[in-house]
Amino acid sequence: MLFAHDTEQALVAAAATVNTGAGEELLPDVAALDAFLAPSNWTGRRRHDEAELAAVRALRPRLRRLWGAGEDEAVELVNAMLREADALPQLVKHDGWDYHMHATPPDAELHVRMQVEFAMAMLDVIRMKELDRLRVCAADDCDDVLVDLSKNRSRRFCEGGCGNRANAAAYRARRAANPRS
Numbered sequence: 278m279l280f281a282h283d284t285e286q287a288l289v290a291a292a293a294t295v296n297t298g299a300g301e302e303l304l305p306d307v308a309a310l311d312a313f314l315a316p317s318n319w320t321g322r323r324r325h326d327e328a329e330l331a332a333v334r335a336l337r338p339r340l341r342r343l344w345g346a347g348e349d350e351a352v353e354l355v356n357a358m359l360r361e362a363d364a365l366p367q368l369v370k371h372d373g374w375d376y377h378m379h380a381t382p383p384d385a386e387l388h389v390r391m392q393v394e395f396a397m398a399m400l401d402v403i404r405m406k407e408l409d410r411l412r413v414c415a416a417d418d419c420d421d422v423l424v425d426l427s428k429n430r431s432r433r434f435c436e437g438g439c440g441n442r443a444n445a446a447a448y449r450a451r452r453a454a455n456p457r458s
Contacts (some may be wrong), residue, residue, distance in 0.1 A: 283377040298337040321383035332388035358396040373377035
């Protein structure tokens with residue numbers, strides 16, 4: 278494992294959050310936000326209203342800037358995100374999870390908890406000099422972002438099936454170039 282478990286989860290959740298606004302709007306309403314958040318088990322207070330949805334959507338462009346940001350820009354973004362939320366890191370244990378960090382109280386707004394969780398994960402990425410693991414999908418027709426958590430740094434495609442489409446197209450191109458095989 279490259280990063281702590283909670284860091285990896287936060288990075289994957291950050292990428293998924295960014296990708297809800299890349300192209301087709303995947304958070305069109307509060308019900309879609311609820312469904313999106315359900316597998317992540319976000320703790321703390323939820324309002325389940327349009328204002329909460331709008332605040333989560335507004336977080337996406339800021340997170341997107343982290344993909345492709347240089348170290349200094351990433352540090353500025355992360356520090357601003359933590360400062361704005363008055364983040365106070367502390368170790369907690371809950372819901373069967375061993376000790377991990379939270380930096381907001383459970384009653385903080387959802388988008389604030391998400392922002393700080395993602396910023397805390399980025400602290401590890403920056404300190405470990407691993408910003409190059411934040412990538413944009415290599416498919417020509419996809420702008421989704423991803424986190425390459427592979428040991429050999431080989432992940433190039435998002436989880437939207439782009440890798441399968443690229444492999445199938447490469448196979449068809451090889452077959453067309455050499456029809457006798």
